[in-house]
Amino acid sequence: MGHWCRICGHSKPNEQFTGKGHRNHICKQCSKKPKADILKVEQTEEIYRFLSQSNISAKNIKRLVELCASNDAEVAQLASIVLEVARIKPGKKRRLKVLARERGDLLDQMRETGLIFAHHH
Ligand SMILES: [Zn+2]
Structure with a gap:
């Protein structure tokens, strides 16, 4: 089960999200932007x-x-x-x-x- 990132618009695996990123729907990559x-x-x-x-x-x-x-x-x-x-x-x-x-x-x-x-x- 993946998770959707509202910044890049991609669905990514759960490990691409930190705890906080999960809640905010921002993947690890985008959170570095x-x-x-x-x-x-x-x-x-x-x-x-x-x-x-x-x-x-x-x-x-x-x-x-x-x-x-x-x-x-x-x-x-x-x-x-x-x-x-x-x-x-x-x-x-x-x-x-x-x-x-x-x-x-x-x-x-x-x-x-x-x-x-x-x-x-
Ligand atoms: Zn993203």
Whole structure:
């Protein structure tokens, strides 16, 4: 029986996880990665999750504003796209229709970054 690592996305044998790594779902190899790399994976997941929710709450928006200030350019970019989406249409229902009508550019950015898949999730 293996165990799944949420950072590299691989399923690895149990001996590839330390006690703590097991709980955190991070394999030995990935736990050696710089903190910034691990944080990036976590924050990217967080941003994608917001889009898959039926509603992006005011609390989520606050968090997105924080993530927009990330030192990681990719994280900051994803956060800024989702933040704009949330401000236009926090609810998932009819979101793509509204964006297509009002903000085609934002919809294009969602397609380019793959964020659109999170919406369909
Ligand atoms: Zn790993």
